[in-house]
Amino acid sequence: MAGKRTLPTPFSDPLRFEGATRTSTASRGLNVARRVGLRLLTHVLPLMLVIITSTFFLIHSAPGSFVEIMSSEMQISDQAMIDRLTVTYGLDQPLWIQWLRYLQAIAQFDLGFSYRQNMPVLEAILHHLPATLILMVTGLLVALISGVAAGVLAASRPNSTLDRVLSLAGVFLFAAPGFWLGIMLIVLFGVVLGWLPIGDMRTIGGDFGFVGGVLDVAKHLILPAVAMGLHQSAIYLRVTRAAMIEAAAADYVKTARAKGLSEQAVALRHVFRNALLPIVTVLGLQFATVFSGSVVVEAVFNWPGIGSLLYDAVVARDYPMVLGVIILSALVVILVNLVIDALYAWLDPRIALD
């Protein structure tokens, strides 16, 4: 992991991010673009090929075909009609030909057509993507802020009662299943207190104008984001605490103390900044977890995002949709990790100089 992170990346030029001495000469811009292109070609493309291929064969090995389910739902027993559907959806071809065709279509940014959603797969995904991104980003922020804050607090007095209480709370939140946490939040804030709506992203049938609409979404967002964030925050708590305690033992911290800096200044300026690196690493890794975790949270809160789309697609064996969602999710996770690599260089210029 650490080895991978120290590879030069297209974004690992500290100048680009510190901005102070950045000169935008044409040759320099070209250089960065070339490196981005190279990285996409050597890393992202082969990875995507592996993901597409393995997902394709995995989903086709699941029992129950799309035409079988469609015909049972539609009460079609006429074999001629079933044959026609099989041909229409290209399911009469050998699997490897279907796979080649699929790759060919994807190369042209065509993810296929979803019978279940009655629209092109890409269109359906783009339609649902904003909802998921809003939920994920808010959820991650909740996790990051609460987890890091708790971690810093816990590390300030290792093995104190405060530390133990916070760690215990963290373990509890992490061990509690996401859906259970969601339902408990629903019961408390929706049913008992009646403060917040417990499902969907907007008030259906409501019309509140732009500002009112944003507030409406925000109100619907609180519970799912908290359910998602609290579950994740335990990880940030653990990582922050460990990194803080480790950094606190470093020589430069002793120096800082010797200089006569206050404990607070030492903790935030010297210890915390050096503890950020593992936190960012976890952030990148957790992004994928949050994406998959959104399936559960979205189901509990009836959130109209990618997770709900994927759930419905799996139940209906809507292969093009399942594949499309997985491929796009993989792409998002890969791109986020590219950004995280860039963040590394910004946080610790030594990595770039490696």
Added chain:
Amino acid sequence: MALAACGGGEKAAGGGNVGSLTATTGYPEPHTMFAPGGGGGGPGFTGSKVLERLARYNRDQTFSPVLAESWSIAPDHRSVTLNLRSNVTWHDGKPFTSEDVVWTIKAYWKPFFPQTILDFLAGVEATGPLGVVVRFDRPVPEFSVGYLLSDGANYILPKHLYAGTDLLLNPVNNAPVGTGPWKFSQWVRGSHAEFVKNPTYWIPGQPKLDKLIVRWWREPASRAAAFETGQLDIGVHNPAPLGDLKRLQANPQLSVSFEDQGAPLGLHFNTRNPVVSDPRVRRALLHAVDRDFISRTVYYGYAKPAAGPILTSNRLYFDPDIPKYPFDPALADRLLTEAGYPRRAGAERFKLNLLASGWSEENGKSGAYLKQAFEDLGIATTLRVPDRANSLKALYTDYDFDVAYSQGGGTYNDPIPDLPLVFGTAGIKKGLIFRNSARYSNPELDAIFDQIKQEVDPARRKAETLNAARIILRDAPIVPLVEWPTHIIQKTSVKIASNAASIATDSWGDISKS
């Protein structure tokens, strides 16, 4: 403010029953708003709000007119005259006429509804813009006629939108055009569908509300909570998990009611598999099951033990003296020994492939109980609970089970068409769901069904029906164990005036909110 609007509840100036109703269902979001032939509870719910039938079947086993103002059966019972309602228009403005009805009966009903009196259809003719005569080769019973006009998906379709198309794949199914109180407005897939008031509906003053929103909620526990927060006004088809029902019943804002028609759930035996092809083995397995226990534990007492293919809720034909399969493990043990499967020390009597259809949690739990009950008898039982798609495939396409716990196998009104579809030879159709999963075929029973279809004398019909029930119970290909009435949850402020036997699939023009 946003919150107040959540559950509808907005009152227009002057008050009254203006506003919107937010409804949900225990079924998942359908693949289409209206599915020709039915397509299960999902499309059955949404389609029935837009499209109408000729008549309505009521809770008290009577029929009342809808699109047909009246109908009469000729003295020889071989033809039916329909008088259609005047001044009815389709949602797109075209007039509703006898042309629509003639086309619907020929092109939709006839191919989609087998084992009904339509098997004897001789011809359908329009006698005028509002008159239709339907002729049959053989005499047709009065109840069967009423039932044909009012059953589930027997809607009248607009000929101008469907004629000459492939009904199943017609895009109008996704945005249906009907004559009902609710006009389809939009469908946001994955979330909800909206229906607006039909301003020219033929019943003055209906619908009583302006808007109907149907929301699909994936998670049953949070769906139940949404009733408590007031986000949902009404839910049909078992919207809440049974464990939450007591809490909801105690809530003064909510009322929980039960549809009379309990869904039969029971054992399906694969009559083509060597061991369970023997009726003695099937009877033994039935005696091994404690139906009271299943009703009390799995269904929290909301289900009751079933007696046979004529459900106990069937006010037309149920006979309490019908032979039953009481819980009696000792008798089960003896029957198995007689069938050639004695209990052997250290070895199983035989192996059993048990399937529980995975579309409801209760089916899986009942499956777990059955596995134990069968293993207590010394039968090595493997239990599978596949998801909905694979359960349907295993039951109705691959016939991959020895014994299955699933729904079906009983009727709460006339034996036609349900019983021939489930127990008749004609019901063995690979790939068609909720038909003869057992592949049970008995020419004697087929002949009785044929007789019932054309028996016009009510007393003789009843005798024939009970005769069929006895044969089915003796051979035991599919036997209901419990009857589970579906529940409806509604706010106490929501009023339903309808007397329809199935509230869920009624048109809901008369629902009001105070």
